[in-house]
Amino acid sequence: MRHFFLLLILPLTLLAHMSIAVSYPYIGAITKSIGGEHIDTVVLAKGNWDPHFVIPRPSLIAKMRSADALIMNGAQLEIGWLPPLINRAANPKTQPNAKSFLNLSQHIELIHKPKDVDRSGGDVHPDGNPHFHLAPENILILAKTIEEFLISLDVEHKEVYEKNYAAFHIEWSKNIELWKNKMAKHEGQKVIQFHDNLAYFNNAYGLKTIGTIEPLPGIPPSSKHTIELIKLINEQKPSCILHDVYHSTKTAEFISEKTGVKIILMPHDIGSLESTQDLKSLFDYLTGALQ
């Protein structure tokens, strides 16, 4: 009889590692680095699409339903797609304010918090710019946050998570130095963006965004704004247009044609481009993109 029980329990213990649902690929990568073999990550959004607009496919409900924890970016980046999934999955472990729910934005000091929040100013994020993971220093803070989160859920493997975090910290810190050296020559450069999703990256390396192709956050380009932008580019001579991978580059190409300013595609997450398949290659690419 005892053998029978052992046989029953054995497969359960083999599967006992935690399944952690995460909203974006970059969160999955950090979580995997810290959690190692003790966790499985389930990434909900795709890295090559607009993080603001994710189709709440029912298959994501199935993924959330069985998750042991949920880690999200927060700062309202997921406001348009995650709430109905949380609601439908009805998983107590993925409910906001559950012990196993982590909102990363609460652990980062957000920049560009608007003084006035009003939709006449476009689709503003009231808590500040939510694209904080594109500053390499912030990745360390997020990794530390996730380490503490994993320990709080699974204290049994505390040492493993601490060890993995320590290793990640050493490796990442080295990279930060490399990237800093690589980017030093670009300090002070003026750039144009489509949407200000490189705010933290630009902050980290002293790049200055002087204008965006969208007239207001979330509002598609207008001809009036484009003409004004061309005028601004001619006056201020920015070095390039840093463009995300998910908006059409049509307007950027038009501006580039008129002004001679080149367009550089900037991936925002793992999987945005073929060559950015992990966290390190994402930042390698970003820091090497400006010539």
Added chain:
Amino acid sequence: MKKILLATALCATLIHAADVLPVEKRTFDQSKYIPDISLVMDASYVSRSVSDDEVVHLEVPGVAHGLIGSHEHGGETHATYNADNGFNLNYAELVLSSSVDPFFTMDGVFHFSPNGVHVEELFFTSTALGNGLRAKGGKFNSNFGYLNEQHHHAWDFADMPLVYEAFLGMHGLNEVGAQIQWTAPTPFYLMAGVEVLQGENEQMFGNNTIHLSELNASNADVTYEKAPSMFVGYVKTSFDIEDTTVLAGLSYIQGSSRIDHTEDEEEPHAFSGDSKLYGADLVIKHAFDSYSSLKWQNELLYRDMDGIQYGINTATGFAGSIDITKKQAGLYSQLIYAIDRNYKVGVRYDSIFKNDIEKSAGEAAFAPHDLDKYSVMAEYSTSEFARFRLQYDRNNAMFNEEGNRQSIDTIILQANISIGAHGAHSF
């Protein structure tokens, strides 16, 4: 003068007090607990080839009457959306939602229209059951089929598909009751749900006594059916193939019917019996990128109503009765192309293709089988919060009292605007 001075002084003190005490420092401030609030308005300009007076008398023979326009029923005015030629203020919808405690959330949807205020939805939903279980109680849109649970402002056309409106009325399956859904622990989406509902749908279900004896003392009343009298079950599944999502579902309802049209001016009648409604839905959505997609949405409804029909003699109030069975089916199929974040275009085909009515006596029912409707639409959204839609449809399903088909051409220019909390829709 003294009063004015006093009032001014009071105001000044109040304003000053407000300066001194910012919201977050008020001792018993509860503003952080304000639920998410949003307000949705829907208004339209309508141009219809048939006059408002005529359109209310048109019917889908053997299926439904009074579908378009506004009509009186039970002392209340009912109006479909876009009821009149010219401008229509269809509704303002006030939505409030918040978590209640660690175990429930609550949602309220209040529907304000020129005909009054209705509680469209008011329900609590469990969040703590786990194991894929979710329970809901209150008044809500049934999760039968695909479209039924969605609110009007989430639809891709300004009006309901013909078969839905004809079988279930303009509110669809909107009932008081309880729902339990279970999501299976499978790698793909698999959900099963059951609902027990009060059962008071105006077109198909009901459980109240029909007081035929009030019309003529020799009539016997149609007895009531004990409520709740409507039972719903469904299974839904979904999977992805690359960037294409397939969602399919099968739904079933069974319930008692007590349809009281004894006060109608034209051909007053009543129906009592049992009804079954079967639904199959299939939605396939392919996403080209973050903003562009193609969505093919289909639903098939089949109903089987079996009971007694009472015809009321308008002069004497005497109710004659016959056995009647109705086996009717219809479908809609629509294709929506989202070009980018601002533009969408779509086509829809509606059909009621089965309309079999058997009577135990009297002349055969007039029940044509070729009832259809064609719609096209184009919409422009300035943002997620404001949408303008131009729709044209040709409806070949409506007949006048003489049994002649009256094709209706309708142009609808619709404005749907919302403010407040960001609404996130399910798939």
